[in-house]
Amino acid sequence: MIPIEYWLVFSSLLLAIGAYGVLTRKNAIVVLMSIEVMLNAANINLVAFSSYHTTLHGSADASGQVFALFSIAIAAAEVAVGLAILLSVYRRYQTIDVDKINILRW
Amino acid sequence: MLEWAWLIPVFPFLAFILIGLLPKRTLGWENGAGYAIAGAGGALVLSMLVIWDVLNGHILTADAPRSTWLIIGDYHIRFGIWIDQLTAVMLVVISVVGTLVVVYSGGYMHEEGVGRRRYYAEIMLFISVMYGLVLADNYLEMFIFWELVGLCSYLLIGFWYEKPSAASAAKRAFIVTRVGDIMFMAGLVILLWRVKSLDFAVLFQHADPPGTIIQQGLISQNMLTLATILIFGGAIGKSAQFPLHEWLPDAMEGPTTVSALIHAATMVKAGVYLTARTYPLLVQTPESLLFVAVIGGTTALIAATCALAANDIKRVLAYSTISQLGYMILGLGAGGYLVIHAHSGGGYAAAMFHLMNHGFFKALLFLCAGSVIHAVGTNDMRSMGGLRKHMPITSITMLIGSLAIAGMPPLSGFWSKDEVLAGVYEGGQFDPIFFVLWALGIATAFLTAFYMFRMWFMTFAGEPRTAYHAHESPKIMSVPLMILAGLAVVSGFALFIGDGFKSFVEGSISGLGIGTAGEGAIEIARTVFTNPLTYVTLGLAVAGILLAYRIYFMPGFDRSVFARGVPGTIQRALENRWYISKFYDDFAYKVWYGFSLVADKFDIYVIDGIVNGFAYLGANTGSTIRRAQSGNVQRYTGFVVLGIILLLVFVIYVFPWGGW
Numbered sequence: 001m002i003p004i005e006y007w008l009v010f011s012s013l014l015l016a017i018g019a020y021g022v023l024t025r026k027n028a029i030v031v032l033m034s035i036e037v038m039l040n041a042a043n044i045n046l047v048a049f050s051s052y053h054t055t056l057h058g059s060a061d062a063s064g065q066v067f068a069l070f071s072i073a074i075a076a077a078e079v080a081v082g083l084a085i086l087l088s089v090y091r092r093y094q095t096i097d098v099d100k101i102n103i104l105r106w
Numbered sequence: 107m108l109e110w111a112w113l114i115p116v117f118p119f120l121a122f123i124l125i126g127l128l129p130k131r132t133l134g135w136e137n138g139a140g141y142a143i144a145g146a147g148g149a150l151v152l153s154m155l156v157i158w159d160v161l162n163g164h165i166l167t168a169d170a171p172r173s174t175w176l177i178i179g180d181y182h183i184r185f186g187i188w189i190d191q192l193t194a195v196m197l198v199v200i201s202v203v204g205t206l207v208v209v210y211s212g213g214y215m216h217e218e219g220v221g222r223r224r225y226y227a228e229i230m231l232f233i234s235v236m237y238g239l240v241l242a243d244n245y246l247e248m249f250i251f252w253e254l255v256g257l258c259s260y261l262l263i264g265f266w267y268e269k270p271s272a273a274s275a276a277k278r279a280f281i282v283t284r285v286g287d288i289m290f291m292a293g294l295v296i297l298l299w300r301v302k303s304l305d306f307a308v309l310f311q312h313a314d315p316p317g318t319i320i321q322q323g324l325i326s327q328n329m330l331t332l333a334t335i336l337i338f339g340g341a342i343g344k345s346a347q348f349p350l351h352e353w354l355p356d357a358m359e360g361p362t363t364v365s366a367l368i369h370a371a372t373m374v375k376a377g378v379y380l381t382a383r384t385y386p387l388l389v390q391t392p393e394s395l396l397f398v399a400v401i402g403g404t405t406a407l408i409a410a411t412c413a414l415a416a417n418d419i420k421r422v423l424a425y426s427t428i429s430q431l432g433y434m435i436l437g438l439g440a441g442g443y444l445v446i447h448a449h450s451g452g453g454y455a456a457a458m459f460h461l462m463n464h465g466f467f468k469a470l471l472f473l474c475a476g477s478v479i480h481a482v483g484t485n486d487m488r489s490m491g492g493l494r495k496h497m498p499i500t501s502i503t504m505l506i507g508s509l510a511i512a513g514m515p516p517l518s519g520f521w522s523k524d525e526v527l528a529g530v531y532e533g534g535q536f537d538p539i540f541f542v543l544w545a546l547g548i549a550t551a552f553l554t555a556f557y558m559f560r561m562w563f564m565t566f567a568g569e570p571r572t573a574y575h576a577h578e579s580p581k582i583m584s585v586p587l588m589i590l591a592g593l594a595v596v597s598g599f600a601l602f603i604g605d606g607f608k609s610f611v612e613g614s615i616s617g618l619g620i621g622t623a624g625e626g627a628i629e630i631a632r633t634v635f636t637n638p639l640t641y642v643t644l645g646l647a648v649a650g651i652l653l654a655y656r657i658y659f660m661p662g663f664d665r666s667v668f669a670r671g672v673p674g675t676i677q678r679a680l681e682n683r684w685y686i687s688k689f690y691d692d693f694a695y696k697v698w699y700g701f702s703l704v705a706d707k708f709d710i711y712v713i714d715g716i717v718n719g720f721a722y723l724g725a726n727t728g729s730t731i732r733r734a735q736s737g738n739v740q741r742y743t744g745f746v747v748l749g750i751i752l753l754l755v756f757v758i759y760v761f762p763w764g765g766w
Contacts, residue, residue: 023744031740098739105737 001055007048014041028089028096032082039075043068107159108166112187114152114197115237118204121145122230125223137222139212145230146205149237153201160194165613168307170243181302188243188306192614195458196240196379199465202593203371204233206586210473211363213582214480225265225361232258236372240379245294245304245337248380252290252340255373256283262368263360272359282353286343290380293336300325300333310386310617327391334387334394337380338401345377345431348405352687354428355412358420358485362476365420370427371469378434378461385438385454385615389445396537399439399530403543406432408684410553414560415680418485419475422561423468426511429550430464433457436547437526440533440540447536451612451620453529458611460522463597467510467519470590474504477583478565481576487564489572496576499584501566503591508562510594512555513647518598523551524640525601525608531639551643555650563658602627 014037021034050064090096122145125138134140172186208229215222232255239251257280264276298304301324325333341347346354357369368374381388381398388394406429413425434457441453477500482490494501510517513524527547533540578584600607606627612620634640657663668677682688 019743019747023740023747101739102737105735 004048004052004055007044011041011044011048014038014044026097026099028086028098028101029083031098032079032086035082036075036079039071043071046071107155108164108187108189109171111152111156111166111189111241114149114156114241115234117148117152118145118230118234118237122227122234125227125230130223133223136212136216136226137220138226139208139215139222142208142226142230143205143212146201146208146233149233150201150205153197153237156189157194157197160189160191161610165190167243168311172243183246184244184305185247186243187241189241190614191611192379192382192458193240195462195611196375197237199375199462200233200236200240200372203465203469203590204236204367206589207363207367207371207469207473208233210366210476210583210586211361213580214363214476215361221265225262228258228261228265229364229367232262232368232373236376239376243306245297245306245309248383249287249290249294252344252376252380253287255368255376256280256287256344259283259357259368259373262364263357265360265364269359275353275356275359279353279357282350283343286340286350286377289336289343290340293333293339296329296333296336297325300329306383330387331391331393334384334391335397337384337387338394338398341377341380341435342401343377344380345374345435346405346428347377347401347432347435348408349686351405351409351428352683352690355416355421355424355683358418358424362420362472362479365424366469366472366476369424370472371465374427374431375434375461375465378431378438378457381435381438382454382458385442385445386618388438389442389618392443392446395439395442395446396539397439398442399436399533399540399543402432402435402437402439403530403546404432405429406436406550407546407553408686410550410557411680412683413557414553415677416557417487419478419487419490419561419565420472420485422487422557423471423475426471426554426558427464427468429554430460430468430511433523433526433547433550434460434464436543437529440530440543443533443536443540444529445615445618445620448532449620451615451618452525452608453533454615455608455611456522456525456529459601459607460519460526462600463510463518463522463594466590466597467507467517467594470503470587470594471507471511473583473587473590474500474507477579477587478504478576480579480583482574487561489574490565490570491568492566492570493576494566497566497578499578499587503584503587504566505562506591506594508558510598512558512651513551513643514651515644516595516598518594518596520644521598521601521634524634524643527551527643528634528637528639548643548646552646552650555647556654559651559654560658563654567659601630606630 018034018036018038018041021037022031025031025034046064046068048064050061050068053059053061053064086096089101093101095101121141125133125141128138128141130137166187166189170186170188172184174182175185176183208226211225211229215225218225235251235254235258239248239255242248242251260276260280263279264273266272267276294304297309301309303309343350354369354374358365360369388398409425409428409432413422413429416422416425437453437457437460441451441455441457444450444453477497478490478493479485481497481500482493484490506517510519513520515521527544530540530544530547534544579587608630668674679685
């Protein structure tokens with residue numbers, strides 16, 4: 001059994017990598033992918049704690065796994081919407097560089 | 107019977123509602139005069155029954171039935187009726203004069219057309235609330251009616267509201283009396299704050315014997331003095347005492363009947379009534395009494411001098427009203443000293459006696475003036491003259507009124523004026539200032555006789571000065587004149603009926619520890635006629651009449667002396683009413699307007715500056731920090747991440763360190 005700390009360190013790294021991608025990359029699609037990475041970091045945490053519950057109490061609790069499944073489904077929907085938005089942004093501005101898409105400023 | 111006295115104001119009030127709301131064609135004779143006479147007559151009959159009961163020794167004061175109007179916490183505001191001898195005197199004046207004036211209006215207002223409906227409705231409302239005022243059994247109820255009579259006065263002065271002078275006179279009357287009303291209210295607030303009640307029953311029960319309300323620690327001497335002076339401030343406004351007297355001559359813009367009823371016989375007496383009603387409190391505060399007396403004496407003289415130069419017949423009467431009201435107030439002030447030091451209610455009773463007599467003869471004089479104006483079509487005495495031949499009834503009744511106000515025996519004014527002045531002179535034993543006030547009083551008596559006969563000679567005697575077509579007034583107007591003339595002759599003899607008018611009225615302040623003299627008619631007459639002061643006053647009044655006769659009737663007097671030199675200066679000062687009115691105007695136009703300009707500038711630059719400054723600050727801050735909204739998604743995300751990190755740092759390191 002892998003100790004819970006390993007999972008937490010792993011998911012933290014994954015989250016940090018995703019966040020780094022979101023903050024630094026110019027390409028909107030890469031930003032979207034980085035967001036997926038961050039979501040998966042959260043999913044790993046959910047599953048890890050679900051498993052840790054069994055270790056701790058000797059009885060299984062599947063809520064963490066169920067939440068992870070929900071999260072994956074929502075992430076899929078989000079990607080669909082996000083890609084659709086990016087597509088129409090590209091059609092409008094001929095670019096998907098997030099630095100250029102700033103018409104919502106003051 | 108007395109329990110039903112609350113019905114008295116109901117009759118005129120019903121008439122007010124009916125005249126105001128009925129369809130036009132059901133109003134009948136004179137657009138509602140029938141209803142008005144019925145309303146006033148109903149109240150008259152009921153008042154007479156009540157007065158009869160009071161004459162038989164029944165009063166209804168502290169134990170009267172009362173109904174609760176408002177409950178605030180554990181404080182109940184109750185309304186009820188309070189009928190004692192003082193109320194009875196007021197009822198006599200209001201009911202008799204009110205009814206006669208309404209009857210007289212049937213002829214006088216004939217040419218007013220549809221306006222008569224408004225007139226009769228307002229007159230009925232006035233009579234109703236005036237009854238309410240004198241029947242009230244606490245200061246709050248009284249104050250409500252007090253304001254309502256002020257409203258009716260405003261409406262009726264401005265009856266011809268399309269005339270700018272009438273509209274502004276109405277406003278002026280309303281605003282000037284409001285100054286007094288605010289003082290009255292402030293006095294009531296002090297009483298309510300300290301004594302926790304405005305009921306006469308509570309306030310006056312503590313007043314017996316004098317001083318207990320203070321000894322019980324309910325209120326300090328100084329506070330009670332302040333309260334009584336403020337309450338008297340209400341009387342200064344309503345009874346047109348100096349320095350708030352200038353509204354009354356202007357109030358003559360209303361119909362003459364209104365002047366007769368409201369601005370001579372009833373409403374302006376409300377201030378005197380208030381002062382008399384407050385007696386149990388006033389006698390505990392000698393300073394207030396002195397103030398009352400000084401105001402009264404000053405007013406009597408100033409108003410009498412103003413009347414000397416007035417050419418408007420109604421203004422002469424208005425100034426004489428102010429002057430006579432000053433007498434009553436002076437009599438009350440001096441009477442209080444008599445109550446304190448001599449345990450005698452003589453001065454108080456004399457003032458109320460003068461109030462009653464004045465109500466009759468002044469209403470008579472005004473209605474006569476109305477009759478003259480009705481006939482000649484102008485108020486200016488310079489265009490009259492010689493009316494005696496055309497209007498015999500009016501000229502004789504007016505002569506009776508003038509003799510009465512001048513104080514010629516045996517007419518009513520002689521008895522009451524003499525009693526008032528005797529009371530003031532007696533007060534001189536206790537404070538020498540009353541001797542000065544007495545001197546003002548007899549000077550006023552001289553002036554009164556002079557200007558009343560100046561008016562009579564200018565109006566009725568001699569030859570016509572303009573071509574007018576005068577005729578005697580119709581019966582509906584002349585009969586009330588004759589009745590009032592009769593009353594002006596006989597009402598003075600009330601002094602001698604039974605135990606005498608004075609001991610009757612003294613009954614209403616019997617709780618103040620006064621010994622009622624209970625003199626018989628013979629003794630009263632002997633007191634009057636053996637007092638040398640009586641002959642001083644009488645002599646001065648006769649001199650006044652003779653002087654007026656010399657100047658305004660006998661040919662050969664060159665009146666142009668009044669236009670030159672020192673007499674000319676005085677004449678112009680009098681014509682300008684001692685510049686008091688001008689002073690108020692200047693004060694308003696210059697001082698107050700200047701102050702308003704400063705306030706305006708303060709508003710524009712300081713108040714608005716602060717408000718605009720805040721707006722400017724907000725706008726500037728906004729336009730500076732809105733640059734954070736770059737529209738760059740990644741920068742936003744960066745802030746989010748930074749925020750999360752900061753929150754974590756706080757939760758993990760900072761809060762536990764702080765003891766969370």
